Amino acid sequence: GAGVSQSPRYKVAKRGQDVALRCDPISGHVSLFWYQQALGQGPEFLTYFQNEAQLDKSGLPSDRFFAERPEGSVSTLKIQRTQQEDSAVYLCASSSPGTASYGYTFGSGTRLTVV
Amino acid sequence: AQSVTQPDIHITVSEGASLELRCNYSYGATPYLFWYVQSPGQGLQLLLKYFSGDTLVQGIKGFEAEFKRSQSSFNLRKPSVHWSDAAEYFCAVGTYGGATNKLIFGTGTLLAVQP
Numbered sequence: 001g002a003g004v005s006q007s008p009r010y011k012v013a014k015r016g017q018d019v020a021l022r023c024d025p026i027s028g029h030v031s032l033f034w035y036q037q038a039l040g041q042g043p044e045f046l047t048y049f050q051n052e053a054q055l056d057k058s059g060l061p062s063d064r065f066f067a068e069r070p071e072g073s074v075s076t077l078k079i080q081r082t083q084q085e086d087s088a089v090y091l092c093a094s095s096s097p098g099t100a101s102y103g104y105t106f107g108s109g110t111r112l113t114v115v
Numbered sequence: 116a117q118s119v120t121q122p123d124i125h126i127t128v129s130e131g132a133s134l135e136l137r138c139n140y141s142y143g144a145t146p147y148l149f150w151y152v153q154s155p156g157q158g159l160q161l162l163l164k165y166f167s168g169d170t171l172v173q174g175i176k177g178f179e180a181e182f183k184r185s186q187s188s189f190n191l192r193k194p195s196v197h198w199s200d201a202a203e204y205f206c207a208v209g210t211y212g213g214a215t216n217k218l219i220f221g222t223g224t225l226l227a228v229q230p
């Protein structure tokens with residue numbers, strides 16, 4: 001597609017519920033990233049894929065967070081047993097090979113509210 | 116450790132006035148530096164980037180930024196602000212190499228434009 005698409009746009013989850021957030025990167029983009037943006041803060045890195053390989057997951061805050069990209073295109077970020085502190089906007093971004101230093105293209109994000 | 120500091124949380128300028136948003140970074144090597152803009156409910160849009168060469172870089176929407184290694188700064192400027200520039204602005208440093216490929220963001224500067 002023309003841009004990075006994320007769904008759902010908004011998600012309200014009850015504490016303890018599992019959620020799955022989807023990211024469709026720009027077609028052909030090898031690199032895919034997830035960031036978490038808490039209210040009033042800058043985005044913080046969660047994880048990075050190159051094709052289907054998850055090369056860096058150092059930013060995932062706990063083992064309740066899990067990301068996958070099984071076929072090297074669409075990615076899913078899963079949060080198990082959601083907690084209130086998980087409330088944030090989750091941003092997905094992608095970039096093409098050799099151009100990571102040129103900056104990423106970000107999606108509009110999924111706003112997760114845990115009640 | 117790499118970090119980005121945006122000292123101004125909130126700035127208000129009059130339409131037509133000049134603008135400078137400050138950004139200081141901490142990074143051991145030659146940095147890749149970026150400015151992004153985020154409108155309410157939207158993802159991040161790349162304004163401009165620096166990774167080598169001319170230290171004064173031009174971006175979209177009439178913005179420019181100057182890289183000053185001696186001051187570890189990458190301030191964003193615009194000579195005449197338009198009401199549509201009201202948004203949140205994020206400075207970021209890119210870290211690359213091996214399995215690492217991520218942006219480290221500052222906490223952002225919220226720009227308000229008054230008539």
